[in-house]
Amino acid sequence: MGIIRRIKKIIISRNPINGTVDNMGSTDEVHNLSDMDSSLESLYSEETINHHCGCFGPPGGRCSECGVVSCIRCHQHCGGTDNPSPLGCGKPLCREHSNFITFSEGQTLAFCKSCYGKIVRKERRQIVGRLLLSPFVEQEDTK
Numbered sequence: 001m002g003i004i005r006r007i008k009k010i011i012i013s014r015n016p017i018n019g020t021v022d023n024m025g026s027t028d029e030v031h032n033l034s035d036m037d038s039s040l041e042s043l044y045s046e047e048t049i050n051h052h053c054g055c056f057g058p059p060g061g062r063c064s065e066c067g068v069v070s071c072i073r074c075h076q077h078c079g080g081t082d083n084p085s086p087l088g089c090g091k092p093l094c095r096e097h098s099n100f101i102t103f104s105e106g107q108t109l110a111f112c113k114s115c116y117g118k119i120v121r122k123e124r125r126q127i128v129g130r131l132l133l134s135p136f137v138e139q140e141d142t143k
Helices: 113-133
Strands: 002-014 021-033 040-047 059-062 069-071 099-102 108-111
Touching: 099 113, 108 113
Parallel strands: none
Antiparallel strands: 002 021, 021 040, 059 069, 099 108
């Protein structure tokens, strides 16, 4: 016969960087009368939109650099998620704006561009300092 009632719920998120509205998914609900036996039929559908990272998981957060939404698995924070971290500033990051550093303990952390540059410059200064001081510093024999 026809549609009696249609309900559409849209989940949106405002992007603070460029002011646009991101569609995070929607649900549709349609109630109609059947043509065959005049009974009430209900149709429920849910639309899931993949995030910028390409995953369909639940949203993890918005990148502070570009404003895109990534899933929980792909979402990172500068210096790790244990904030406040002494290694980074804690900004939320997507995969594109994450610069990864692997430390000697085997731990890999994501950093924003500025914190990554600070850490790399500090490591280079330490290497150059060791190189310059190596003729003057005696090494102990470990045997």
